[in-house]
Every structure is written in C-alpha cells, then in structure tokens.
Amino acid sequence: MSSAIVGQPGFLPGPGGDRFILSFSPRAAPVGRLILLQPFAEEANKSRRMLSECARAAAGAGWQVLLGDVFGTGDSAGDFADADWDAWLADVVRFCEAAPGNTPIVLCGVRFGALLLAGALQRGLTADAVVLINPVISGKMALTQFLRLGAAGELGADASARIDTRGLRERLDRGETVEIAGYGLSPALAAGMEASEFDLFGGASRLGWIEIGSVAGGDLPPATARTIEKLSAKGADIQTEALVGPAFWQTQEIETVTGLPAALVSMLGRLTSGAAA
Structure with a gap:
C-alpha cells in the first residue's frame, strides 16, 4: 500500500x-x-x-x-x-x-x-x-497580502489603525530587506513576485x-x-x-x-x- x-x-x-x-x-x-x-x-x-x-x-x-x-x-x-x-x-x-x-x-x-x-x-x-x-x-496580489501581514504586525495591538503597506514598499524600493512574520523579504524576490x-x-x-x-x-x-x-x-x-x-x-x-x-x-x-x- x-x-x-x-x-x-x-x-x-x-x-x-x-x-x-x-x-x-x-x-x-x-x-x-x-x-x-x-x-x-x-x-x-x-x-x-x-x-x-x-x-x-x-x-x-x-x-x-x-x-x-x-x-x-x-x-x-x-x-x-x-x-x-x-x-x-x-x-x-x-x-x-x-x-x-x-x-x-x-x-x-x-x-x-x-x-x-x-x-x-x-x-x-x-x-x-x-x-x-x-x-x-497573481504575484502582485500575493505580495500585497504578505506586506499587509507585515504592516499589521507592526501595528501590534492597535486594531483600529489602518493597515498601510507603503512604508514597507518604500523600504524595498530603497533596496532594504524587510522582515515579515520571521521571513526576510528581499527586494529581488519582491520584484519577481510582483511581476509574476x-x-x-x-x-x-x-x-x-x-x-x-x-x-x-x-x-x-x-x-x-x-x-x-x-x-x-x-x-x-x-x-x-x-x-x-x-x-x-x-x-x-x-x-x-x-x-x-x-x-x-x-x-x-x-x-x-x-x-x-
């Protein structure tokens, strides 16, 4: 079997x-x-x-x-x-x-x-x-959802705050690796995901x-x-x-x-x- x-x-x-x-x-x-x-x-x-x-x-x-x-x-x-x-x-x-x-x-x-x-x-x-x-x-949608997870994590216990991924995207655009839920997301991987x-x-x-x-x-x-x-x-x-x-x-x-x-x-x-x- x-x-x-x-x-x-x-x-x-x-x-x-x-x-x-x-x-x-x-x-x-x-x-x-x-x-x-x-x-x-x-x-x-x-x-x-x-x-x-x-x-x-x-x-x-x-x-x-x-x-x-x-x-x-x-x-x-x-x-x-x-x-x-x-x-x-x-x-x-x-x-x-x-x-x-x-x-x-x-x-x-x-x-x-x-x-x-x-x-x-x-x-x-x-x-x-x-x-x-x-x-x-949609890689673009997958990336957005992952970034939203990271943005939500940065808000902590403030449930009333608006989830905004612009800060994370700006860091990626500057060539920084951002950490989301314990995973380091590199600009190269983010760019490839978004285009897929x-x-x-x-x-x-x-x-x-x-x-x-x-x-x-x-x-x-x-x-x-x-x-x-x-x-x-x-x-x-x-x-x-x-x-x-x-x-x-x-x-x-x-x-x-x-x-x-x-x-x-x-x-x-x-x-x-x-x-x-």
Whole structure:
C-alpha cells in the first residue's frame, strides 16, 4: 500500500549550496514523474504533511515523485532573505532534471507553487501536464497580502489603525530587506513576485485544477471559473475537481484533506492518459 512508501532524502548541488529533496519511488517502473512545488513562506510549513501524503499516494500509483525545497527554504541551503525569483525558477528546472526518464512529467503547484511553475514554463521548461491546487494566480496580489501581514504586525495591538503597506514598499524600493512574520523579504524576490502572473504560454497544454473549499456540490468559485474560462480560450485542455475540506495551508493546527491524495492520483491519470512514454 502507498502508506508504506517513505520519502528518501537527498541533496542537489546548486549556486549557494545544496537543495534538499525528498524522492518517493514506486515499486515497479514508473508510469510518470511528478514534481511537487510548495506554497510560500509559512504556508509551506503548514502544507508539508499534506504534500507528503499526496506524494506517497502518487508513488503508490506508480509515479516517481520529487518534493524539493527551493533556495533559502526548508532544509535547503541559504537564508530566505537571500532568495530571489530567478534562483527559485532555476530550482524548479533543477528539480525536473533530478527526475530523469522518458515517462510523462507533470508539475504540481500548490498555492504559490503555481506561480513558480508558470514562471519556469514561460522561460522554456516543458511538461506534459500541470496540476494546480488552490493556486495563487497573481504575484502582485500575493505580495500585497504578505506586506499587509507585515504592516499589521507592526501595528501590534492597535486594531483600529489602518493597515498601510507603503512604508514597507518604500523600504524595498530603497533596496532594504524587510522582515515579515520571521521571513526576510528581499527586494529581488519582491520584484519577481510582483511581476509574476499565472499563464501557461505553451509550456504545457493539459491542466488539472483542484479547488478545496467549504461548500459541497462540486461548483468552483466564480473567480476560479473565470480564470479557467480564460485559460481554455487560449487552448488549454482543463480538467477540474472540487473538494470539501480545510484550507490546510493556513489553518492554525496542521490539517489535511482526506480526499486530496486520491483526487490528485485520479487527475494525473486523466491528464496523462494516452501520453507517449
């Protein structure tokens, strides 16, 4: 059973030091390669258990799975404050190259990971398919929300004060690194985030979108439906799945969505059915 599969730790060499990876191998020849890309900052810590469960389930279904920490995060070399957007996109390519073979390769981005995979695809990386799990599709919005977290922290107990991110943005513009919730945000990383938007740009045409929410019925949120419609108009072949469960990437306690591993495995099968090995 997939529950017996254990991730094998390892390291990949890279500028500034090694990148930490966990590899989950199937018992037989792999049917495909799955690269899992994590959320941003504290959301990544909240998501590790869920992603490990997804990785084991995929490996149990025959997939070679790699889950890595980009530079300055997790157990990889470097400090978060030294990270920049280009280095993170290079790490996405590095993770893909660490899973050699001629089986279909799928990139799966959870939350902020969607922006990372999109950025790598825009720069020439290719994949047979992409899976998104509650993706962040606007880097500018993600940066604003993170800065608001920092601005709110500076206000302390003054709940009546207006949250204003201008001070933090001015410091970034001056070339300063700002600390937000224990994470040092560099001007280079902030600039890369702000300029990023989710799009496929021909790097992959098959897309799976898994949305986790609190409302049963299988309907996608209106904003998600509009984004999917726009991507479909550009020629993307999109499969969707709506699940009911907690937003595990932001809950106070570590939580998981029971149906997510099976939904991911099913999505992988649908997206790569008929793909050449």
